[in-house]
Amino acid sequence: AWIIEPKRFNAGICRGDCPNPLSRLFYPTNHAMLLSDKPSANEPFSLILLYKSIIDSV
Template identity: 55%
Template sequence: MELHLLLQQQQSSPRGRCVGRVDMWVDFDQIGWDEWIVHPKRYNAYRCEGECPTPLDESFRPTNHAYMQSLLRHHHPERGSCPSCVPTRLSPLSMLYYENDDLALRHHEDMIVEECGCH
């Protein structure tokens, strides 16, 4: 089962370097899924926020592509775009819900941001 979630965002952190995750709460009651999702009723999925510097260094866990993109941007700003601050490691979320009138416990991969980096 693939989950397409509407999101309830917490306060944004000030714009800065891509250094970590910020709160992003998903509330199943507010999106009308509370009738079939038993647990959790809400969870913090987090999101990545911030700017990726040019040029990048290894502390931002860039892909080789992002590293090359940042070098191009550094030397020729008109020719390249900045890499994006995105999730680089995610963890699963265990959910208890009704599926075809039966109670099911499923572990959904890639639901919670654990680390951010520049890609």
């Protein structure tokens, strides 16, 4: 099957060396640093895919 839509998808992952957004290089605000200590729950969400099967049905 071929996936037709969406053309792009951001999985929210980083491979290799990923920069820390709270490093001094990015000049983080005090607010951002305080929020970084809060635990965050990443809730999965559904993704609708439009695909074409072997028999050309969509």
